Amino acid sequence: MEASAEAYEQYKKKKALKAAKVDESVAAEEYKKALQGLKPVAGSKDRMVGVMHLKEIGQYYEGEFIDGDLDGHGTMKLGKGKNPNVYVGNFKEGRPHGEGRMEYIEKGVVYVGNWEHGERHGYGHLTTKKGSVYAGTYEHNNLVEGRIITPKGLIFEGTVENFMPVKG
Secondary structure: OOOHHHHHHHHHHOOHHHHHOOOHHHHHHHHHHHHHOOEEOOOOOOEEEEEEEEOOOOEEEEEEEEOOEEEEEEEEEEOOOOOOEEEEEEEEOOEEEEEEEEEEOOOOEEEEEEEEOOEEEEEEEEEOOOOOEEEEEEEOOEEEEEEEEOOOOOEEEEEEEOOEEEEO
16 A cells, blocks of 8 residues: 555644654554555445554554545544543544544543544533533534533533533
């Protein structure tokens, strides 16, 4: 696959290596090996399917790729510990985009809804470990308009800032 070097450069730009503080040469080799294992999707010139396990940065992905980038439907596990975050849904250019479900295992939080460029954006529903529910319109990971339901059953509907009621 000739696009592997180019795809790896795109991948690096997404902060994964920098944030994980790993040796780029080791991660690059893992990435190149993972790309070699992808299989073409019948009837498509650029779509591939397969598994990518990058132990160096704690990422596991199974799903669709375009030009070596996560694109289409897939499942991603992020984190090196026993409890990685798990995202199942659509990807575009390596990030959650479209409909998906993210489970933040350590925090006990689950978000189901729309994503845009890796951020919660559009309609979504977030539930916390303690039972609070934040449902409504999200912009850049923040609930801006919707409904908050507390574990004690209190309900707020209206404008929200920093996950706190503002007007309603």
